[in-house]
Amino acid sequence: MEDHRIATGFVGTPLICDALASVGAYDTAYRLLTQRDCPGWLYPVTMGATTIWERWDSLLPDGTVNPGEMTSFNHYALGAVADFLHRVVAGLTPTAPGYRRLRIAPRPGGDLTHATAELHTPYGPTSVTWTRTETTLTVTTTIPPAQSPK
Known part of the structure; x- marks a missing residue:
């Protein structure tokens, strides 16, 4: 490297x-x-x-x-x-098949100041957005309710 x-x-x-x-x-x-x-x-x-x-x-x-x-x-x-x-x-990770359960754990690093991931699961749209400044990390999520797939 x-x-x-x-x-x-x-x-x-x-x-x-x-x-x-x-x-x-x-x-x-x-x-x-x-x-x-x-x-x-x-x-x-x-x-x-x-x-x-x-x-x-x-x-x-x-x-x-x-x-x-x-x-x-x-x-x-x-x-x-x-x-x-x-x-x-x-930081958007499935913890059960088909994204029935999710883990949200972003790992900011390097020179990155923001990231977004979006996914359409069988349960609805899911997203994670984070932004960071020198002193603050702000994380916003959209998580569908656990239910039968649509």
């Missing part, structure tokens, strides 16, 4: 942030999440991406398409980090 640039492939990408969090290395996980250089999740965003790419460098810094194989601009593999963003960063 030189300069907090991720070096995992398809298998390790969904696991790296959880592995770091499991040993208390949240700062490292958040630095990976906010890395703007390639390889990193925000590199495609800096290049104008609105989808998840198959490779960290599907589009090269000069704006040309990587001539190598596996150059899809709409591929989920590296987007598996979204699960970590929902469960840990936003």
